[in-house]
Amino acid sequence: MNGPLPLSNPMAPRDERGMPVPLTESEHIAALKGKLLKDIQRSAYVYRVDCGGCNGCEIEIFAAITPVFDAERFGIKVVASPRHADILLFTGAVTRAMRMPALRAWQAAPDPKISVSYGACGCSGGIFHDLYCVWGGSDKIVPVDVYIPGCPPTPAATLYGFAMALGLLDQKLKGTHQIEGEADRAVVAHPAIALDVRVEIEREARRLAGYRAGRLIADEFLTLASETDLTLDECMKRRLSGEEDPRLAEILTRLWDIGAGVARG
């Protein structure tokens, strides 16, 4: 050690360029943490630290602790002070202005404590990861034990994340590796229909009904058109008779017009 840096502050460590670096935990604390998880046998108290979130995460945490999802069933209780907390929940990308307040909250919580990164921004900084006023995810300033991803995570994902933090559940993460066989070929949908027609139908359906419903409708139309023995007009008349959704009928009729136009050349 060459003596303290001009701005050295044990609570907020910096590297030689003066940039903040994450806090670390000693082995002793890590061992204590394992013991805590094993022998907790009581409710776990959670303190929320908003490091610069948009509130989406905060509201979903609210949703997780209110009657419909009710995290308190599992003894998970949100508390008002970091001094009572077993678990610290960091939301949002860490902004410059929130670095010190967040570090103070971390320091205030008694050891051993479990830190959870919550939401896409908490886990990695999200879309804001490299901005001038942001340091990145919460693991850029504190040691993190559990990540709960999502933008924002649903209340169900929140409960699952808490259970993982407490060691009640293992992470259900498994890797599989897909190897393409010699004869494997990606199958083109509706090969009987010419490519440009197919593209035109799919585009029109998407323009009318959006990416999700449009895809389903185009698929249905192309299946009908390619698998029928009847003429297109006959087939569509049958399909549309008794159709109860006027919007679906409108879109199918429009696709039928396009199909009929192609058939006429």
Next chain:
Amino acid sequence: MSVSEQTKVGQNYVDGLRERFGAAILETEWQTADQVTVTVKLGSLPDVVEWLYYQQGGWLSVLFGNDERPLNGHFAVYYVLSMEGLVKSWVVVRALVEEHRPEFPSVTPRVPAAVWGEREIRDMYGLVPVGLPDERRLVLPDDWPEDLHPLRKDAMAYNQRPAPTTDDETYTFVNEASGSTRDVPLGPLHITSDEPGHFRLFVDGEDIVDADYRMFYVHRGMEKLAETRMGYDEVTFLSDRVCGICGFTHSVAYSSAVENALGLAVPARAQAIRSVFLEVERLHSHLLNLGLASHFVGFDTGFMQFFRVREKAMTMAELLTGARKTYGMNLIGGVRRDIMKDERTRTLKLVAELRAETTQLIDMLLSTPNLRERTAGVGVLSKQVARDYSPVGPLVRASGFKRDVRDLHAYAGYGSLPFDVHTEDSCDVLGRVLVRAREFFDSLAIIEHALDNLPAGPVLLEGFHYQPHRFALGFAEAPRGEDIHWAMTGDNQKLYRWRCRAPTYANWPPLRYMLRGNTVSDAPLIVASIDPCYSCTDRVTLVDVKKRKSTTVPYKEIERYGRERKNSPLK
């Protein structure tokens, strides 16, 4: 876009300006039929804005700077006025600032609503508002170096991170009280607002004499991000992330800004679907705020009940958009999802359930004696302060002003949807609760009407041409007030400048006046009544100036005291 003479709305304001200020009016340019940008001489900027604001029924929606040196060699400042006199339109006052003389006359002494915007221009562009009494930073953090202004085009890369200059908070809070007071800071890792903020209450015994606050703890640099790393069409998804509650409103405001700038006509069905999604957002946001109002008057059962019912609104959002947050639904020129019959039927069923259950809950809330007792006459926003500061949303409506952009400057499908603009004259917290409750039921009616009358046709406009250096305003009424976006397209399919103003930005400055004269136990209630988003909680330090004693108590303690009003932590 060329706007024909006959369709121009707001020509009277331009004529009035020419008549009154003559040679000071340099140029007028119409962006849409009711949006005009008037370039004036820098020296007459305060006069022009003041005349439009006070003499012509204007309200200052947003103001911002722009580094136009690559375009015309100057900086520019823009003051956006929503004209709400006899003719409803938008007038944007623009003035150019010379590069070698980076200062402009402050409008704040004439129109107090300009205060935050001018402080932000100083932070982000280094242009000095001459005559602005408040010389503190607004947006940039305390550890940011002096003389580095992020939004100047030649200042820095969007991802350049200067090392922090300090680990301490150096912001000074202003106390305008005449006698001696105690300091009550709420924060910095603390409870109220879209972003974490730091409040300082100056109290005499139990009474708040003055208050000051520091926001922008979550300033991340989104505007710079939008101008650099992202394409203009991707910014719709970034604007969703401005706010976790009213994100969709922001993306509607942003997309319509670009659509207005490029002169795009969005299909009627897409407009109607946008209105439905916007109202779904209002449903869950208003339920959230009504729940919090219950919580802060000590009616926690009500809080839990409102949150239980709120889940139905979340289910509705999930049903219609695929996620509990209405994120990622907007594109420039339309929306990404249609509403089919099955979704419509299920939504209508949820609407009926929400109406029945919320009616019951609101009856219960309003017949709780505690509510009226705690909220009537508390947190008064006087009409004069409201007029001076241009607040928005239920806050200004509860002070008797009929301000709602859905009605004033109809956008999306609102021209043909049934709703009233609800106002109250009581100017207090109770008035805001009542306005929200009524708006909730209007939102249900709007959703029903829109779903029963969805126009036919496409949900997306395709095949338009992108043009650089076009600009316009976009706006949308979020649950807590209007969102205003101003976008200017630039080269390489990137924005040249994006200015986004969330409603809470307009509602903070008058809060100080609402807190004055109330008791400490009412502070959380008053802050909640402007419906900032509740994002974090922290401690409260009580400083007794008379006794030279400082005590720190948890925020929860103040909140508890706010609810129970027993065992004051000040003693």
